[in-house]
Amino acid sequence: MARWIVKVIPLVLSLACSRGAADSADEGPPGLLEGLRERSARVLAHDAYGDGATELVYLEQGWGPAETLWFYHADQGSVLMPYDTLLHLEQVGSEQPFVSPEHMTRFRFLNQYATPNNPDGLPVGFARHDDQVGLTCAACHTSQVNYRGTAIRIDGAPALADVAGFLREVEAALRATLADEAKLARFAAARTGGGADEAARAAARTSLQATLAWFSDYNAANHSTTTEGFGRMDAIGRIINQAIRFTSGAQNSLEPNAPTSYPLLWDAPRHDYVQWIGFAANAEAGSLGRNAGEVIGVFGRVEPRHYETEKEARRGYESTIDMNALVAMEESLRRLQSPVWPEEVLPAIDRALAARGAELYEQQCVSCHALIDRADPDRRVVAQITGLEVVGTDPTSARNVADARVPAGMLEGAVSPQGERYGAKLTALTLLGDLVARSLAKNPVAVGRAIVNAKRHELVKTPKQGDHPRSDSDPTVSLQAYKARPLNGIWASSPYLHNGSVPTLHDLLLPAAQRPARFAVGRWEFDPHKVGYVSDGEGPFVVDTAVKGNSNRGHEYGTQLAEDDRRALVEYLKTL
Structure with missing residues (x-):
């Protein structure tokens, strides 16, 4: 049906x-x-x-x-x-x-x-x-x-x-x-x-x-x-x-004190790894698992059970998650392209200034934010994962995921998808992974479709790229990092940084100390010069970057440019 x-x-x-x-x-x-x-x-x-x-x-x-x-x-x-x-x-x-x-x-x-x-x-x-x-x-x-x-x-x-x-x-x-x-x-x-x-x-x-x-x-x-x-x-x-x-x-429950901006969806099925922390692979049934986790977050219901044996566990968990719809949605998203700056509505791009900005992008940005053709049917996105100490942005989201230990509850002593026995405490991602894996086990047809699609599009699990932490003894170490992606359509995704702590692209290219410490968010009106939503005033909501999880520091790439060069780089970013 x-x-x-x-x-x-x-x-x-x-x-x-x-x-x-x-x-x-x-x-x-x-x-x-x-x-x-x-x-x-x-x-x-x-x-x-x-x-x-x-x-x-x-x-x-x-x-x-x-x-x-x-x-x-x-x-x-x-x-x-x-x-x-x-x-x-x-x-x-x-x-x-x-x-x-x-x-x-x-x-x-x-x-x-x-x-x-x-x-x-x-x-x-x-x-x-x-x-x-x-x-x-x-x-x-x-x-x-x-x-x-x-x-x-x-x-x-x-x-x-x-x-x-x-x-x-x-x-x-x-x-x-x-x-x-x-x-x-x-x-x-x-x-x-x-x-x-x-x-x-x-x-x-x-x-x-x-x-x-x-x-x-x-x-x-x-x-x-x-x-x-x-x-x-x-x-x-x-x-x-x-x-x-x-x-x-x-x-x-844990305190959700690490707000993040909603990520871009175009090209998401073409990424090797997704999520701001880059912990979710798209290979095999990874995309279906990631989307099933999303449904859990937006109020899908799962009915976990305590399984003592692998044979029992193959029955999986009942849930309201519509796995077939998720597979169809992922394939539909594969056809979605990033938006092009609409010069029929917004002011025309200064092409000469943008050409100057293109040279600066090659110098300052391309090593982490690769250029791709938005219309190439075979485009691929290789995530660049950068450690917290290198990128310097607010660490709360990454550390919360890496550090969280939660009660196993009804799963204590049950067999895990890896064939081990759960103890009294689990990492947060282990608990979530159990619910996702067992929910998928209840839907083998959808899982098969997701795997076939991944193979058809040549999505295979590869080592993560970039300057990110690794540890053979502690897999949570690699979670203390954030992901960079191509910037096609970046003009349509303010506020910026993973936690939405910088209102415009122009502000992002300023040294952290010069970025707005407080700014309004919630207006739809657009500022085409700084590139971002209008953010002056005191409403409808004010982001205070002194609050835990809201820091606007870090990502100090291109921040030492002269103002003329900064304007040129912003103009080029409009073209992506």
């Missing part, structure tokens, strides 16, 4: 988009056909942060409307909350729907018109799984850049979404509904099969209480003194906490 859905949904969307392109915009529901022509994207003329747009464009990235729209709402197996609850929940202090476009824009989710696979017009990255709704990777890996009233949607680029803020606000809205009889009555009447009688309200109350208990537990377990804010999340920390929740309980 899953494979059928994967094939049919893009076809349905393709037909819908074709009809929309052929018909006049004033036929059908207002905005619907126009929205389909623009991949259903919906923009607001005014928003809470002053970043409205009246026009929208998509860039040529190798995807058509069908691929984009499928990616936006493909069910990966996330089960965050009941679908009806999200659809009919009201905002705190208001009768307006929580999912109204104006409200969801406050979290920097990207609004959409209704489409066949998104009939209620939920934002990018929300997907239905049976009677539940959850997030997909599109929520964090689709961005928008606004410039003078025109919005540019960019598939695969890091979003500005404040996911943690959204989760806290859902909890507050659930509490408000339970505390207000009028809100509860409206919610009960709006639900599928609901009504206005006491029985309907009682059923609604029971459902809301169960959902609130989950959100309250999750938000408390992931509380941190380092606020993630817009465009960042301690994704690995939160994924590990979900693994802990399934095996020993949320009370053993």
